[in-house]
Amino acid sequence: MRKVLADAPPQAARLTIAALAETHELAAATVLAEWAGDARPEVRDAIASSWWQFDPEVFADVVLPSFADVADPPRLTIGPAQWHCADRFQWVRDIILLDPPTGHWRLPEARLERLRVEGFRGTTINLANCKRLTALDITQGHSLQDVNGLGQLNALRRVSLSNCPRWQAGVRLPPTVEQLEIEHLPLLASVDLTGAVLRLLAIRSCPKLEILGRPQMEFLEHVSLGGVEWHGVDWLEECEALRTLSMNTYGGERIPLKAARQLETLELVHCPRVTAIDWPRSDVLTRVRVSGASRLTDIRELVSCPQLEELDVSFCTNLTDISPLRHLRKLKHVDLTGCGSGLDLSAVGHVAHIDFPYPA
Numbered sequence: 001m002r003k004v005l006a007d008a009p010p011q012a013a014r015l016t017i018a019a020l021a022e023t024h025e026l027a028a029a030t031v032l033a034e035w036a037g038d039a040r041p042e043v044r045d046a047i048a049s050s051w052w053q054f055d056p057e058v059f060a061d062v063v064l065p066s067f068a069d070v071a072d073p074p075r076l077t078i079g080p081a082q083w084h085c086a087d088r089f090q091w092v093r094d095i096i097l098l099d100p101p102t103g104h105w106r107l108p109e110a111r112l113e114r115l116r117v118e119g120f121r122g123t124t125i126n127l128a129n130c131k132r133l134t135a136l137d138i139t140q141g142h143s144l145q146d147v148n149g150l151g152q153l154n155a156l157r158r159v160s161l162s163n164c165p166r167w168q169a170g171v172r173l174p175p176t177v178e179q180l181e182i183e184h185l186p187l188l189a190s191v192d193l194t195g196a197v198l199r200l201l202a203i204r205s206c207p208k209l210e211i212l213g214r215p216q217m218e219f220l221e222h223v224s225l226g227g228v229e230w231h232g233v234d235w236l237e238e239c240e241a242l243r244t245l246s247m248n249t250y251g252g253e254r255i256p257l258k259a260a261r262q263l264e265t266l267e268l269v270h271c272p273r274v275t276a277i278d279w280p281r282s283d284v285l286t287r288v289r290v291s292g293a294s295r296l297t298d299i300r301e302l303v304s305c306p307q308l309e310e311l312d313v314s315f316c317t318n319l320t321d322i323s324p325l326r327h328l329r330k331l332k333h334v335d336l337t338g339c340g341s342g343l344d345l346s347a348v349g350h351v352a353h354i355d356f357p358y359p360a
Helices: 002-007 010-021 026-035 041-053 056-062 080-088 234-238 300-304 323-327
Strands: 076-078 094-098 114-118 124-126 135-139 146-148 158-162 179-183 190-192 200-204 210-212 222-226 244-248 254-256 265-269 276-278 287-291 310-312 333-335 353-355
Touching: 010 026, 010 041, 026 041, 026 056, 041 056, 041 076, 056 080, 234 254, 300 323
Parallel strands: 076 094, 094 114, 114 135, 124 146, 135 158, 158 179, 179 200, 190 210, 200 222, 222 244, 244 265, 254 276, 265 287, 287 310, 310 333, 333 353
Antiparallel strands: none
């Protein structure tokens, strides 16, 4: 049987595993245990996913131990029906926890590298001993207020926190974090980014958040901020590696992008106080959206971005001169909705798709 599976293409192997799991028999679990060492990750993932069709005890006793010596064991999804088998998880490196219990529960701290927690109903998660953790994703923690030990996890590279409406305590991250995403934590007080070598920063819907410290800006590639003030935006002057920037409801006046020569996409939405954008000299900027910047009057420096293909300046009501656009010959789409009716549209005569400021 093992040779049969080894010779089968991945899709056929998955179907064979699913058919065995549907029998719910001990013999089927024994066969799956023999296949746990298959070199193909999709096969190992299919075996791990079949747990939900077996008696948890049988699967934990017969199949799970077979992954202990696998170089790259599969992600294991653990739900309420499997929690009483928690002492068998110590080999696991990658876990999704669904609705974990609020009382004491033990993680496989020695080997755990990637953890996603969904629907935690307690107030605190203790990760202090998960020293090998590289990726953490916590979502739908409706009573969660803090994660202990987060700042001491010096292998941590990626953190995502979302939809935890009661989380108030400040977050201190280790300087090793490269990707940080925080969304819908309306009471979160602060996050300390001192010394972090961030490559991705995304913070949205955190109205009380104060950002403390500054990461090493020269490595920052992707930024998305929604309704968050961060010492103005003067730090953009240091972002030489920046590739994408998205800002929503920013209250400042100037966007300094001269250093961002690698910028590919810019999106500014509902930024009514912005009066100036310092455009970079970029050969890779292809998409710009500056919508609702009602005080913006000048886009002349956009001519330094000759590869621009899409431009949205909708509801920039004080924009009166679009003549520089005649020099941007690669433009394919221009949105002028809500702009003044006195614009000289001959400047975009070469553009295939135009959203006009008024009926043509």
